[in-house]
Structures are given as C-alpha cells and as structure tokens.
Amino acid sequence: MSFLKKVCTLTAAVSAAAMLSAGAVSAKNFKIAVGDSAGSPQEATGKFFVEALEAKSNGEHTATLFLNGQLGSEQDTVNEAAIGTLDMSLLAINNVTPFSPTVGVFTLPYVILSLEDAETLTQGPIGQELTENTLRDAGVRIIAWTYTGFRRLTNSKKPVEAVADLQDLVIRVPKNEIMIETYKAWGINPTPMAWSETFTGLQTKVVDGQDNPYMTINAMKFYEVQDHVTNLRYIFSIEPLIVSEAVFQNLSEEDQQIILEAGKEATLKSAQFLRDSEAAIKEELVAKGMKIVDPENGEAEFIQLATEAVWPKFYDSIGGVEKLNAVLSAIGRDPVQ
Secondary structure (H helix, E strand, C coil): CCHHHHHHHHHHHHHHHHHHHCCCCCCEEEEEEECCCCCCHHHHHHHHHHHHHHHHCCCCEEEEEECCCCCCCHHHHHHHHHCCCCCEEECCHHHCCCCCHHHHHHHCCCCCCCHHHHHHHHHCHHHHHHHHHHHHHHCEEEEEEEEEEECEEEECCCCCCCHHHHCCCCEEECCCHHHHHHHHHCCCCCEECCHHHHHHHHHCCCCCEEEECHHHHHHCCHHHCCCEEECCCCCEEEEEEEEEHHHHHCCCHHHHHHHHHHHHHHHHHHHHHHHHHHHHHHHHHHHCCCEEECCHHHHHHHHHHHHHHHHHHHHHHHCCHHHHHHHHHHCCCCCCC
C-alpha cells in the first residue's frame, strides 16, 4: 500500500472511531458527488439510490446529487470520502483503481464482453472481494454499481476502423495506467486528462478524441465537438457508488442495512436502465450528426495487441494471474495459460 493510501486509510479509521464515540446519527441528507452530468447513467443510479433510500427509511434519510464534478474531481472525492469529509461519490472504476489496484481487473481490456458479464462479476463473489479490498485499501465501501456500457472511441478527424487509423490522432484518456498502456499497445501515446477538462480539450483541439459509452457521449454533449465514433468494446464502463466508511460506521446497524439494500436496488435498476436506453441513445447520436463505424475484422487486431501486451503487465497489481483466471472462469471464459 502506498504512503498516500496508508494515510487515507488511517485517517478514515480515526475519523470513524471518533464519530462512533459520538453515537449514531439520526435523520440525514447525504451528499453524493457525481462526476457526470444530467441524463447520464451515473445520475440515473444516483436517483435510483435516493428513491430506494427514502422508501426504505420511511423518509428519515435522503440524499442530494451534486452533478458535473461540483464537489471535485472523481479521484479527489475518493480521498475526501476516505477521510470522512464527503458522504458518497459516484465515479468511474478507473478512478478507484489508483487507491485499490485489484479493482483494475475490471478495466483490463477485453475482459468484460457484455452487460451480463458485468452483472455476474460485480454482483457475485468477485465483486464482494473487490468491495472488501477497496474498504481495506481506501477506506471507502462500494454499495452500488452503475453499468454504463462499452467505452466507444470518438474523434473529430476521421473514421477509425483499424489500429493504423489511430496513429496520427491525439486521444484523451483518464489518468489510469491500464488505459494508458492499452493505447500504447495500439501504437500511440495517449494524453491523460482530468474528466472536468475533457470537453474543453476536445473543443479547443488540444486532443482529437476520447472514449466513453454512448450514454456518456450523449449526456456530456460530445456530439457538439466530435464527429466520428468507433464501436470499440475494449472496456465495459462500470461506475461504483462508494460511501465513506467513517460515515457508514456512524450509522446504526439498521440504517447501514438500509444503505446496503438501497444500493442493491439501485444496481439492479441501473442494469435495466442501460438495457432500456442505450439503443435509443445511439440513434440520437446518429441523428445529431455522428458517424458510427465498426472496427474491421471484428476488432481482432485491437484485441490481440491489447490482451497480449497489457494483461501481463498488471497481473501483480490485480492480485496475480490466478485472479484474472478466477474472473474469466466466473464468466465462462478460458483461463490464461
């Protein structure tokens, strides 16, 4: 564990102990930081959670969503939740990975190949183990999962159907080593950029493109500054709702259970929201002028380069090749030899 993680975890533990000594809180309006904007799957999951929280607590508890990174960058909100100064955050899994590297198994390219894979992994033993690891490493507890869809490549210059088409493009990526290494495997050096700076970066041509699911592309209005979409499926975007463990431990056992049950309900509704909405959103993007193409040869070159180069580099950080094999086994895939 890095020094930063140790400090965050220790501080969270101290905060939790101090808050516990003061006794459990009564009625509360939780603050939830949300990285994305209105209309996004993150907002939808947040709303599902709030509705379930209010219903299950008979109106005693509620929560307020703060969209568009109003409460700070996604990685900043992990730190703030760890030390107990923020109640909850909804953020991309790649922004949790720096604090708890084992969750990086969900962002290895071409591991998750469907929504059903994502549901199996997050709602089963693998998801529970990663929740425990995140609690241990970062002092935050995952209580719900948002399913946002595959990260599709967009750019403002040209159709991208092959790896060779990428070579003269400047692509924004999150500050996530797995995603950076994936683009390097495809022959380019991507530009790490904070989420809050991405639209402006695309608008001013500092970067030519980025990748995100259809739902996010639409919610963030990237169609205003991007013309082309490539139907990549290298990462299925999973976005957890985390709660500060200090805050969680200051609740009564009954209220803790309400939080967990509300999270489970929000998770199930998030999956249905994606099923119900994604196809229509894709059609909307086409109507707004975006041109969508499929990678040639079923994405074979992208898959081969990414899996052969990237997977082995991160075996240690995710808990060993056996951890990846456990994930692959859970979704009916062959193990790494």
